[in-house]
Every structure is written in C-alpha cells, then in structure tokens.
Amino acid sequence: xxxxxxFFRHSVLSYKALFGWxxxxxxxxxMVLNPFSQLLFFAVLVNYVYGGEGLAGYIASNAxxxxxxxxxFGIMSVITSDRGMGTLQLVxxxxxxxxxxxxxxxxxxxxxxxxxxxxxxxFGILLFGLSIPFDALLSLLVIWLVSIFSACGLGLIIATFCxxxxxxxxxxxxxxxxxxxxxxxxxxxxxxxxxxxxVAVFMPLTRGVRLTKDIxxxxxxxQMATLLGQEFLLGCLFFxxxxxxxxxxxxxxxxxxxxxxx
Amino acid sequence: xxxxxxxxxxxxxxxxxxVGLFKKTKKEVEALKGISFSINRGEIFGLxxxxxAGKTTMIKLLTTMLIPDGGTISIMGMDPVTxxxxxxxxxxxxxxxERNLYWRLSAxxxxxxxxxxxxxxxxEQKNRILELLELVGxxxxxxxxxxxxxxxxxxxxxxARGLINRPDILFLDEPSIGLDPVSARRLxxxxxxxxxxxxxxxxxxxxxxxxxxxxxxIAFIDKGQLITVDTPExxxxxxxxxxxxxxxxxxVDAGKMEALSRLPHVRHVKQEQDDxxxxxxxxxxxxxxxxPAIYQLVDETxxxxxxxxxxxxxxxxxxxxxxxxx
Numbered sequence: 392x393x394x395x396x397x398f399f400r401h402s403v404l405s406y407k408a409l410f411g412w413x414x415x416x417x418x419x420x421x422m423v424l425n426p427f428s429q430l431l432f433f434a435v436l437v438n439y440v441y442g443g444e445g446l447a448g449y450i451a452s453n454a455x456x457x458x459x460x461x462x463x464f465g466i467m468s469v470i471t472s473d474r475g476m477g478t479l480q481l482v483x484x485x486x487x488x489x490x491x492x493x494x495x496x497x498x499x500x501x502x503x504x505x506x507x508x509x510x511x512x513x514f515g516i517l518l519f520g521l522s523i524p525f526d527a528l529l530s531l532l533v534i535w536l537v538s539i540f541s542a543c544g545l546g547l548i549i550a551t552f553c554x555x556x557x558x559x560x561x562x563x564x565x566x567x568x569x570x571x572x573x574x575x576x577x578x579x580x581x582x583x584x585x586x587x588x589x590v591a592v593f594m595p596l597t598r599g600v601r602l603t604k605d606i607x608x609x610x611x612x613x614q615m616a617t618l619l620g621q622e623f624l625l626g627c628l629f630f631x632x633x634x635x636x637x638x639x640x641x642x643x644x645x646x647x648x649x650x651x652x653x
Numbered sequence: 654x655x656x657x658x659x660x661x662x663x664x665x666x667x668x669x670x671x672v673g674l675f676k677k678t679k680k681e682v683e684a685l686k687g688i689s690f691s692i693n694r695g696e697i698f699g700l701x702x703x704x705x706a707g708k709t710t711m712i713k714l715l716t717t718m719l720i721p722d723g724g725t726i727s728i729m730g731m732d733p734v735t736x737x738x739x740x741x742x743x744x745x746x747x748x749x750x751e752r753n754l755y756w757r758l759s760a761x762x763x764x765x766x767x768x769x770x771x772x773x774x775x776x777e778q779k780n781r782i783l784e785l786l787e788l789v790g791x792x793x794x795x796x797x798x799x800x801x802x803x804x805x806x807x808x809x810x811x812x813a814r815g816l817i818n819r820p821d822i823l824f825l826d827e828p829s830i831g832l833d834p835v836s837a838r839r840l841x842x843x844x845x846x847x848x849x850x851x852x853x854x855x856x857x858x859x860x861x862x863x864x865x866x867x868x869x870x871i872a873f874i875d876k877g878q879l880i881t882v883d884t885p886e887x888x889x890x891x892x893x894x895x896x897x898x899x900x901x902x903x904x905v906d907a908g909k910m911e912a913l914s915r916l917p918h919v920r921h922v923k924q925e926q927d928d929x930x931x932x933x934x935x936x937x938x939x940x941x942x943x944x945p946a947i948y949q950l951v952d953e954t955x956x957x958x959x960x961x962x963x964x965x966x967x968x969x970x971x972x973x974x975x976x977x978x979x
Contacts, residue, residue: 397769404766408755477752481814484718485770486741492770645720648668648713 454511458504466546538599544629805836
C-alpha cells in the first residue's frame, strides 16, 4: 500500500516540479489555446476538403492528437527538465527502482493528455454542433486512454535519447510531426506511400484514430477489442524499451560521467 | 581510532572524449592517478586541492555516480561499483551552488519528494522533514517555493535534503561556495552538529579556514595525486620555524613585488588586492632579516600595517601544492 501511495505522490510532485505549466495563465496559453487552434485549423481544413462528410470523426481524431503536447513535450520534460535542473544525478543515485519511478512520472502526462483531448472534443462539439452518442463517448475514453498511454511510451523512448544527445528540440519536434503525419487523422492511411503505411503500423495513435473514426462516424465497434489490444501491447513494449534504455544510460553515465549537464 | 568506513586504494579515473565530426581525435585526461586513503567512522575528512585536482571526481566515485578505471573503493565494507544499490541507502551527497533542487516546489515538498525516493515510511516523513527544516532554520518558509529563496537558504535546504535518509556518510562538494560569511558560518555549525550526532562527513572545499575549523583530517590532492593526509595541527607543524610577514601597502608596483619575491630567505609571496590596500604575505624562516629589507625596498609611508604571524593551513597548502608559485 505504501509503495502504491508513493507511486501516485511521485507522479503528482514530479509533474509539479518538472512540467512547470501549473500557472493558470501559462497553462491556458500552452495547453488549451495552442491545441485548440491546431484542432480548429484541421477541422476547417477537412471540412473544406471533404465537404463536411465524416466531420465528426475527423474532429474527434484530431482531438485525440492534441495529446501530443503531453505524450511528446511533457514526457520529454520528465528527463530533460531534471537534467537541466541538476537533479537527475541526485534522483538516479537514490535507492528507488527506476522503472516505477519513470512510469509514475509518465502517469501524470497520460492523465493530462486525456484531459486535453477531452477538452478538444468538447470544443469541437460546441463549435461545429456535433452530436456523438453517449455509449460512443464512453468507448472513446477507453480507446484514448490506451492510445495516449502508448504515445507516452514512445515519447519516453525519445526522451531517453536526450541522455545522449543535447538536441532535445530536434527529437521532440520530429516525433510530434511524425505522429501527426502517420496517424491518419486527416486523410486515410491508404493515400500514403506504402513504406509510410508500414511505419504507421508501429506508431501509437494510429489504431486509436481508426477506432475513433469507426465509432463516431459509423457506430462500428467490431475492431475495438483487437486494435485496442494491439495498441496496449505496443504501449507496454514502448515502456519496456524506454526502461531498458534508461538503465543503459545510467550505466553509461557511470562509465563516462555524463549524467548531468554541468 | 574508529572503524574504517571508507577505504580508497590506488584509485584511477580517466576521462575519454572525442573531438571532431569526421576525423575524430581522442583525448584522455587522467583525473585521478592512483589515490589511496581511508576515513574512519565519525570523522570529518577534508579533500582539498586546486581546480581540476580531482576532488569532484573522487566524490562521484564514492557516491556511486562514477566507476573507477583502476583500484578499489570500499564504503562500509561494500563495493560501490557492484553493490551500488546496497550502498545508496547509507550515503547521501550535497553539491555546492544553487541547482540540485526543484525550484517550483516548496521546501517541504522537495524534502517529501526525496523522502519517497529514499523510501522513508510515510509515518516518519512528516516529523523527519519538520525536524530537518528546523535544523537548517527554514521551518518558517517550509511551504514557500524554493525559487523565492536566497542562495544561502537554498544551500541549507540542500543540507536538509542530504540528511533525509539519515545517512551514515555525508559527502559535500564545495558546500559553502558563494555563501556570505554569516550563511557559511551557519553551515559550518550545522555540519559540526551533524558530526556530533555521529555522521561521517567527507567534504571538499577551497576555503582553508573552513577545513581547518571543521576537519579532523585533511588530504591535499593536486593533478590527480595525493600530496599528503594528516590532521590540520600536524600539517601546520610541518611549517615549524616558518613565519608569515603580513604587510599592508597603499602603493606597490610589479617591479617592487618582483624584488620582494627575490629577497633572500623569502620562500613564497602571495599578493591580494582589496580596494586601495594591497596585502602581501611573505613566508620566511628569518623575519628579522626580511623586515628591514622590506623597508629598504618599499617607501615606509606606503606601509599601513606590518605583522609577523604564525602559518595557517593556507600557508601549508601553498607550500605543498603551490610551492612553485614563487
């Protein structure tokens, strides 16, 4: 019980300590207005291109994509902010196990990503007068939770690159663009080059976007169990890889003396 | 003599770096060249040396953050290379400067955060955190964000953080760097109090008076090599027969300084400029012969003060580490 409480306390405190967007004014600008403007841009674009056909599905899947702010930039802060503050070496030198530590740090971003995506959907519903059935909304919450968990896993892998590379902005922007490109939120995956379609199979959010469109536009839940299972396994794989990379970076830092930015 | 808690034997550490994009040039810097010493339980042990001497590397090796390239280290009978998970609950470390804290969290939350990382049971956390905040005099600002703290307050909070797991051994890397005299004095008082409670302390510092006041034993290291290890008292005895002439001058030029350093019987000259006054410290075995020579070289109206003093630890340091500086 003590370990579980510690896990959640660490999640909240590390979010406050490392993410730094708890100032309401900054939060509204960075985590609300910025994602909403992105959603509005794509909603207007797909409305123009497809003449309003399947608009609800496009808006809902773009709302899911708003989680990128947390699953990429938020998760990166789990390592880069710690390193920049000079606290990473202190944290890594404590006796706590690093796997639950980094998973608990990611948890707050999964929750925050969910919040941003749901806010985005409400914004889209109000702005475009959409109607989504209640049972579809409940399914969407589950699909999004798993999708955002998976995206945060990939985000953590990329964040570990920052233990080797000082170019954190390059990595974060590359991943954010890639998630937008191959998610299939704004065009069908079939219009992409074949090799890019293959890349999409191994990326998070792709299945979430597909299920979101299927459920919102056609009320089709038939693929939910299969795709959701795949997305969850992918997320677990991403987290497992990231934890191995963190352990390797820790070892490398002890050999090379490079854990902290001095 | 207490039980040995730290044993360092012939430890070497080399940093390897690569420079260049295509044609890479490998560069090696030998930070530690075979250092050996031991520390007893309950001691305050000082590691002193100039910048780049290898002090921080030594601290990182002892705190499991680095792996040595040669030699062995034992912390309370454990090997920090292979048994780092067992060593970590027994030690903690404090680094100088303002970083190494979460500025967006309050003092209390910073300590609660690290209490969780050191697996301090929740039932003990509150009392322990309040005790530590009281020890470092931050109980009134416990729930204030660290970003509003002065440098001295941040440094004291670091001390509290370093004690959150009640370590048997505390490592401090230049803990008083940048602190004003009052804050530095307060820090020294805290360290002495901790030591009275049984904590073994290893600290690095540039301030000789600090090491002299705090340390039971001191090691001087330079260029990765151990110069000497002894008590401050024994070290000062090495300068037996040596006197320090401290002379305050209102005006002195480079030519006269050069002439002063060439005087017979003068072993070392140190010059410090403070606004309008230049203080020179001459190490000599024959002050009675040197003082008239000073009066001959320098216009006596420029001499505002002159005194013969006993050597301090700083003079021993200069003699052993910076003896070539004359």
